[in-house]
Amino acid sequence: MKRTDINIRDPFVLPHEGKYYLYGTRSETCWGPADGFDCYISDDLENWDGPIEIFHRPEGFWADRAYWAPECVAYRGAFYLVTTLGAEDRKKGIYALKASSPTGPFEPYGERLTPEDWSCIDGTLCMEDGTPYLVFSHSFEDDPRGDMCAVPLKDDLSAAAGGCVKLFSAGEAPWAKPVPFAKAEFGMDGDVYFTDGPCVIKLPDGTLRMTWSSWGTNGYAVGVAMSETGKLAGPWKQLETPLYPENGGHGMIFYDKSGQMYFTLHTPNDKYLERPVFLKAKADAGTLVLEW
Numbered sequence: 337m338k339r340t341d342i343n344i345r346d347p348f349v350l351p352h353e354g355k356y357y358l359y360g361t362r363s364e365t366c367w368g369p370a371d372g373f374d375c376y377i378s379d380d381l382e383n384w385d386g387p388i389e390i391f392h393r394p395e396g397f398w399a400d401r402a403y404w405a406p407e408c409v410a411y412r413g414a415f416y417l418v419t420t421l422g423a424e425d426r427k428k429g430i431y432a433l434k435a436s437s438p439t440g441p442f443e444p445y446g447e448r449l450t451p452e453d454w455s456c457i458d459g460t461l462c463m464e465d466g467t468p469y470l471v472f473s474h475s476f477e478d479d480p481r482g483d484m485c486a487v488p489l490k491d492d493l494s495a496a497a498g499g500c501v502k503l504f505s506a507g508e509a510p511w512a513k514p515v516p517f518a519k520a521e522f523g524m525d526g527d528v529y530f531t532d533g534p535c536v537i538k539l540p541d542g543t544l545r546m547t548w549s550s551w552g553t554n555g556y557a558v559g560v561a562m563s564e565t566g567k568l569a570g571p572w573k574q575l576e577t578p579l580y581p582e583n584g585g586h587g588m589i590f591y592d593k594s595g596q597m598y599f600t601l602h603t604p605n606d607k608y609l610e611r612p613v614f615l616k617a618k619a620d621a622g623t624l625v626l627e628w
Contacts, residue, residue, distance in 0.1 A: 337383050342376060345602045346405040346458070346586040347612035350438055354593065356381055357438045358603070359406045359417070363610050370403035370624040373417065375439050381592065383616050388442030391417065391433055397444070402428045404584065405458045405533070408438055416493055417442045418458045418470070418592065427452070430459035430472050432493055445537055446494030449628075450487065454478055458586070461493075462536040464568050469492060471503070471546070471568070473531040477522070482506035482529035484548060485569055489567055498499070501569060506531045509559050509574035533558070533586030547579060547587055547599070554582035556605040560624055563617040589617065599626055601616065
């Protein structure tokens with residue numbers, strides 16, 4: 337199938353052994369009952385095989401909704417799918433699934449990676465000084481500032497290995513705006529911001545950047561934050577101009593076989609119409625630039 341035939345949100349690409357593996361949130365089950373994740377495989381980023389179901393909810397498994405934003409990483413001879421999971425009787429959180437292949441089958445692994453009493457979404461893994469960290473969104477249901485946070489993980493990715501640290505809040509970004517439907521959809525008064533879709537990337541010049549999504553002037557958008565110390569703890573400075581200004585979000589950076597940097601995200605941000613796009617990207621003057 338062609339890329340334009342794939343209806344997913346939150347695309348994530350794992351280049352592995354000459355192929356590209358694409359993961360994402362199923363559009364049709366994003367906002368209701370959900371039971372699995374898929375993978376698509378390509379040699380050229382245009383023609384894809386799939387969907388291949390890589391995880392299906394086992395009988396009696398507690399999570400039955402919010403199967404969101406799966407990210408697959410190769411780590412120490414195995415593959416880990418870091419993803420949001422939820423249920424009516426508990427807050428959304430970040431969990432890991434494990435497999436011996438990028439196409440699964442994946443099985444539940446380890447403990448919940450984010451605090452039990454926090455509502456958390458969209459986890460991504462990064463390494464710093466040999467320690468794995470999970471960067472994630474502490475969702476607006478708990479705090480309307482919309483915080484981006486990080487927590488160190490055990491070496492085998494089975495559980496958190498320390499406390500959570502706030503990196504920044506959405507309202508610190510000049511381009512981020514309160515969501516206009518907070519009262520109508522969530523019953524929340526006042527200014528409500530959200531963060532989601534973090535991707536932490538070290539640029540060729542050694543500087544540390546993060547792409548992340550929030551609500552902008554014209555809807556769902558992606559911005560860039562820069563760590564002023566080059567470390568995950570920051571402080572993080574928000575760049576004024578969004579990277580992708582409207583009707584698309586939850587992106588990530590990857591490199592193709594030739595070393596070309598790409599940014600992928602879903603657009604439009606409309607139910608049943610979301611498609612992954614792949615835009616060439618480059619580092620320029622300390623930030624990221626997309627080639628349209």
